Amino acid sequence: xxxxxxxxxxxxxxxxxxxxxxxxxxxxxxxxxxxxxxxxxxxxxxxxxxxxxxxxxxxxxxxxxxxxxxxxxxxxxxxxxxxxxxxxxxxxxxxxxxxxxxxxxxxxxxxxxxxxxxxxxxxxxxxxxxxxxxxxxxxxxxxxxxxxxxxxxxxxxxxxxxxxxxxxxxxxxxxxxxxxxxxxxxxxxxxxxxxxxxxxxxxxxxxxxxxxxxxxxxxxxxxxxxxxxxxxxxxxxxxxxxxxxxxxxxxxxxxxxxxxxxxxxxxxxxxxxxxxxxxxxxxxxxxxxxxxxxxxxxxxxxxxxxxxxxxxxxxxxxxxxxxxxxxxxxxxxxxxxxxxxxxxxxxxxxxxxxxxxxxxxxxxxxxxxxxxxxxxxxxx
Numbered sequence: 334x335x336x337x338x339x340x341x342x343x344x345x346x347x348x349x350x351x352x353x354x355x356x357x358x359x360x361x362x363x364x365x366x367x368x369x370x371x372x373x374x375x376x377x378x379x380x381x382x383x384x385x386x387x388x389x390x391x392x393x394x395x396x397x398x399x400x401x402x403x404x405x406x407x408x409x410x411x412x413x414x415x416x417x418x419x420x421x422x423x424x425x426x427x428x429x430x431x432x433x434x435x436x437x438x439x440x441x442x443x444x445x446x447x448x449x450x451x452x453x454x455x456x457x458x459x460x461x462x463x464x465x466x467x468x469x470x471x472x473x474x475x476x477x478x479x480x481x482x483x484x485x486x487x488x489x490x491x492x493x494x495x496x497x498x499x500x501x502x503x504x505x506x507x508x509x510x511x512x513x514x515x516x517x518x519x520x521x522x523x524x525x526x527x528x529x530x531x532x533x534x535x536x537x538x539x540x541x542x543x544x545x546x547x548x549x550x551x552x553x554x555x556x557x558x559x560x561x562x563x564x565x566x567x568x569x570x571x572x573x574x575x576x577x578x579x580x581x582x583x584x585x586x587x588x589x590x591x592x593x594x595x596x597x598x599x600x601x602x603x604x605x606x607x608x609x610x611x612x613x614x615x616x617x618x619x620x621x622x623x624x625x626x627x628x629x630x631x632x633x634x635x636x637x638x639x640x641x642x643x644x645x646x647x648x649x650x651x652x653x654x655x656x657x658x659x660x661x662x663x664x665x666x667x668x669x670x671x672x673x674x675x676x677x678x679x680x681x682x683x684x685x686x687x688x689x690x691x692x693x694x695x696x697x698x699x700x701x702x703x704x705x706x707x708x709x710x711x712x713x
Contacts, residue, residue, distance in 0.1 A: 355710070355711045356664070356665050356708060356709070356710045356711075357408065357409075357708065357709055357711075358409070358706050358707070358708050359408065359409045359410055359411075359682075359707050359708065359709045360379075360401065360409060360410040360411060360416070360706060360707040361411055361704060361705075361706050361707075362411070362704060362705070363379075363381055363684075363686070363704075363705030363706060363707065364381045364382070364383050364384050364395055364396075364439075364690045364705050365381055365382035365383060365384070365385070365425070365439040365441075365686070365687060365688075365690070365705050366379055366380070366381050366382075366672075366673070366684035366685070366686070366705045366706070366707050367380040367381065367382050367442065367443050367444060367445075367672060367673050367684055368380045368443060368444035368445040368446075368455065368456075368497075368498070368673050368675070368684070369445070369673065369675040369682040369684065369707070370445045370446055370447040370453055370675070371447070371675065371677035371678065371682070372400075372447055373449065375678075376400055376401065376402050377400070377401040377410070377682065377707075378398060378399070378400055378401070378419070378445060378447065378453060379398070379399055379401055379416075379445075379684075379707065380396075380397075380398050380442045380443060380444065380445050380455055381395070381396060381397050381398075381399070381442065381705065382396055382425050382439045382440060382441040382442055382443065383395035383396035383397070383423065383424075383425030383439060383441050383442070384425060384439065384689065384690050385425050385426060385427035385430075385439035385440075385441075385632070385689055386425070386427075386633075387424070387425075387426050387427075387430070387431070387461060388424075391422050392422065394421075394422040394423060394424050394425065395422075395423075395425060396422070396423030396424060396425045396441040396442040397418045397419075397420060397421045397422070397423055397442070398418070398419050398420045398423070398442060398445065398455060398478060399416045399417055399418045399419060400416075400417045400419060400480070401415060401416055401707075402415055402417070403415060410707070419478065419480065419483055420478065420483055420484050423441055423442045423457065424441055424459040424461065424462070424472070425439055425440065425441030425442070426439070426440050426441060426458075426459070426460055426461070427439055427440070427632060427689065428440060429626055429628060429630065429632065429642075429643075430628065430632070431460055433628045434625075434643070435573070435625025435626050435627075435628075435643050436573065436625065436626065436642055436643035436644065437626060437630075437632060437640070437642030437643060437687075437688040437689055437692065437703075438642070438643070438687060438688065439687065439688065439689065440458050440460075440494065441457070441458055441459065442455060442456070442457050442458075443455065443456035443457070443458060443494075443495065443496065443497075444456050444495070444496065444497045444498045444673065445478075445498070446498045446499065446500040446507070447500075448500065448502070448522075449502055451479055451480045451481060452477065452478070452479055453477075453478040453479070453480075454475050454476065454477060454478065454488060454498060454500070454507060455475070455476055455478055455498075456474075456475055456476075456494075456495040456496075456497075456498065456509075457472065457473075457474055457475075457476050458472065458473050458494050458495070459472030459473075460472060465490065469490055469491070469492055470490075470491075470492060471490065473490065473491050473492065473493065473494060473495065474487040474488070474489060474490045474491065475487065475488040475489050475491075475495060475498070475507070475509065475520070476488065488507075488520065488522070488524050489509075489520055489524050489526060491509075491511060492511075492513060493511045493512050493513025493514060494511065494512045494513070495509050495510070495511050495512075496510050496511065496512055496543060496544050496545065497509070497510050497543070497544065497545045497546045497558075497603060497673075498546065499546045499547050499548045499555065500548070501548055501553075505521065505522055506519050506520065506521060506586075507519070507520040507521075507522070508520075508529070508546055508548065508555050508586065509546070510543030510544070510545070510546045510557060511543065512542055512543070512544075514543075515531055515532040515533075515534075515540060515541050515542070515543065516528065516529060516530045516531040516532050516543065517529045517530060517543060517546060517555060517557055517584065517586075519586060528589075529555070529584060529586050529589055530584050530589040530590075530591050531589075532557075532559065532582065532591070535559065535561055535575070535578040535579075535580075536575070536577070536578045537561075537575050537578060539561055539575060539578065541559040541561075542559065542560045542561070543557050543558070543559060543560075544558045544559070544560040544601065544602045544603065545557070545558035545601065545602055545603030545604045545615075545673075545674075546558070546604070547604045547605050547606045547612075547676075548606065549583070549606045549610055549612075550606065550608055550610075551606075551608075551609065551610035551656070552610070553585075553586070554583050554584060554585055554586070555583075555584045555585075555586050556581055556582070556583055556584070556594060556604050556606060556612060557581070557582050557584060557591075557604070558579075558581055558601040558602060558603055558604045558614065559579060559580050559581070559582060559601065560574065560579055560600060560601060560602055560617075561574035561575045561576075561578040561579045561600070572621075572622050573622040573625070573643060573644065574599070574600055574622060576599040576600075576619075576620075576621055577597050577598070577599065579598035579599055579600055579601040579616075580593055580594075580595060580596045580597070580598055580601065581593075581594045581595040581596075581598070581601055581604055581612065581614060582594060594612070595612065595614060595654055598614065598616060599616055599618065599619050599620075600616045600617040600618050600619070600644075601614050601615075601616055602615055602616060602617040602671070602672055602673075603615045603671075603672065603673050603674045604674070605674045605675060605676040605681060606676065607676050607679075607712070609656055610656030611653055611654065611655055611656045612653070612654040612656070613651060613652070613653050613654075613664070613674060613676060613681055614651070614652050614654065614674075615649065615650070615651050615671050615672075615673070615674040615683060616649055616650050616651075616652070616671075617644060617649055617670055617671065617672065617687075618644045618645045618646070618648040618649055618670065619648045619649070619650055619666075620645035620648045621645070622643065622644065622645075623641045623643060623644060623645045624643075625643050626640055626642055626643055632689040632692055633689065633692070635693070637692070637693065638693075639693045639694050639695045639700055640692075640693075640694065641694060641695070642687075642688050642689075642692075642694070644670055644687075646669050646670055646694055646695070646696070647667050647668070647669050647696055647697055648666075648667070648668075649666070649667075649668035649669065649670055649671040649685070650663055650665060650666040650667075650668060650671075651663070651664045651665040651666075651668070651671070651674065651681065651683055651710065652664065664681070664710050665683070665708070665710060667697065668683070668685050668708075669685055669686050669687075669696075669703075670685065670686060670687040670688065671683050671684060671685045671687075672684050672685075672687050679711065679712045680709055680710065680711050680712060681709065681710040681712065682707060682708070682709055682710075683707070683708045683709075683710065684705070684706075684707055685705065685706045685707070685708060686703055686704050686705040686706050687703075688703040689703060690702075690703055690704065690705060691703060691704075
């Protein structure tokens with residue numbers, strides 16, 4: 334395991350912008366796709382947070398975890414029978430109506446990792462589930478999942494939404510980042526928790542919100558995406574984030590020491606690393622925050638005026654930062670609020686389309702609707 338390097342890659346000069354990879358949409362019509370796990374046989378396991386409708390009718394709950402199989406080998410998963418749910422009817426919610434965040438942002442089932450033997454772990458967030466005897470929210474947990482037997486027990490229960498997971502299969506340790514804790518934790522498969530690091534506030538004093546995490550197989554280090562927390566602008570308005578303050582940090586999980594790896598980002602929401610140590614960063618958007626939505630906005634009114642939902646849409650991107658000297662390369666841009674990225678077998682899987690499915694928004698060519706998609710970027 335190496336110590337965290339001192340070098341920092343900044344985004345002032347984004348370098349090459351010609352894609353060094355082929356990008357294709359491989360699934361559409363999804364409801365807030367989030368984490369993706371690639372199984373040893375090439376099948377995908379994909380988490381969908383759902384439509385954000387809070388309901389007491391379990392049959393109407395739309396979150397799910399599904400196996401994606403390209404049965405006809407046409408390169409996508411949009412044909413009949415190619416998406417097979419393992420777990421359905423997982424509760425979801427919208428942060429606009431639940432917490433008044435000013436964002437059309439759906440929560441529920443989130444990230445997922447494969448343990449390599451048919452077992453998986455995924456995050457689940459259900460604010461309506463109630464509380465344990467010690468006061469902890471019962472519905473915020475990492476849950477065991479099996480291809481054979483479906484939903485299993487909770488591995489851990491936490492106080493704040495768990496945004497991302499990374500699994501070190503050699504050490505059998507799960508790394509987790511939470512929105513309400515400025516640092517990752519390490520979790521053994523028996524549920525033992527160890528804090529790893531605590532991050533300092535970002536440039537304008539706002540919280541360093543850990544939004545994504547990945548393991549660097551070349552060093553054993555953990556890379557964490559830090560999404561800039563809320564901050565006041567020059568006029569006293571509360572902004573969702575401060576452009577340029579977001580970054581990727583490299584953490585030595587044994588010592589907790591960390592250093593900046595990539596700086597100058599706008600909204601780093603997830604990170605991935607390939608076998609050679611190249612780093613891939615997905616940004617939710619690259620534009621200053623848009624106006625927040627009123628809490629009473631009817632997200633399901635078909636006649637409601639188009640609204641971006643608190644973040645400028647179709648401004649997300651995926652950028653590669655080479656492990657050796659070289660300029661960053663933009664692999665994809667103009668994405669509609671991407672949230673998650675996964676690397677496997679010389680390909681990246683990117684989840685796109687955060688927000689209430691079917692709600693009207695303005696796209697690059699005019700009025701359109703929010704739709705969840707999964708894109709694959711084939712790397713050279």
